[in-house]
Amino acid sequence: MHDEILTDRLILRRPTTADLDAIHRIYADPRVWEHYPTLRHSERAATERLIARWIRGWDAAGLASWIVSLRGTGEIVGNGGCVLIGDGDAAVWNLGYRISADHHGRGFATETSRIAVDAVRLLRPATPVVAFMVEHNRASAVVAEKVGLTLVHRGPDAGNPDPGVIRLVYSDRPLTDAQRATILG
Template identity: 50%
Template sequence: MHSVPEDSTDRLQLCRPLTDDAPGLYAILSDPRVWEHYPSLRNTAITQTKATLERWMRGWDADGIGTWIVREHGSDAIVGYGGLSLRGGLVWNLGYRFAPEAQGRGLATELGRRALERAARLTGNCPVIAYLLEENAASGAVAEKLGLQLVDRGPDAGNPDPSAVRLVFADRSLTTAELAAARQ
């Protein structure tokens, strides 16, 4: 069983996460091809995926928006996830991942546009950021397609790769406090 779409786009059903989504989501989160830029975050046990789903469900309850489970219209298969999470109560973080078979088709941009629209309706005064690794050129290109601008570049604290660099793209200039929240 999966949920009724909470929102949709031309090609995508955007559903609030349910615990029943764990197997389909685990197939994505455990795939090493999805974690090319941050392999240590790959799920190696379904319990990790279940904990992620629980965190996302709490986010929806607390913020009225969160990470969607993504399916294409006419299919029950999960092709990805993405949406918004509130960082430090000050910035919306736009994040997503798609199964390798769904990548390169503009789905992340389509999802990102809907997330930006929702953020503007929900709290128009709260900036939206994309927090990504510099080597992930595809995610950087999506951020730019969505109209986000690079506002910060620096070391990725906590990354097992000491040479990793994080980029912060945003829909507007950020205050010092908002940038600190973005980097949490």
């Protein structure tokens, strides 16, 4: 898979440890975590672990989350892509993204997600693409729908500190029980 992809507006590239400061600023911003505030990164170590996980994903699967930058300026505005989770027949591509609050509403998550879904369908087409989010994050659900995923699960969000929160799972196809277990764990 290409380590860098150019669109009309964006540069999608493989992450490095040099991305820590820019990604941490985004992941530490409470505006980015409006729908799930307990996931905000208050410690740089959390962002270091996240970037390390993306790098391992690239090494293991040939694709994971990209760093998303503006093509015109090079400014890092977030990350996005598909990360392989689970093993064997239980594996799924998890579509995810996090765009800086200052750049919300510009279609960057959708643009990145379309490219990610196309990439995993070429790389490993037999593996489902899923996206999961909390129900009150309607913007994320709209992105999933725009890239061709449909709702396959709605239920309590296990482990969420707010027991009333509902988890949505979107997929590009029906999921096996093993794949559902990977996602809902």
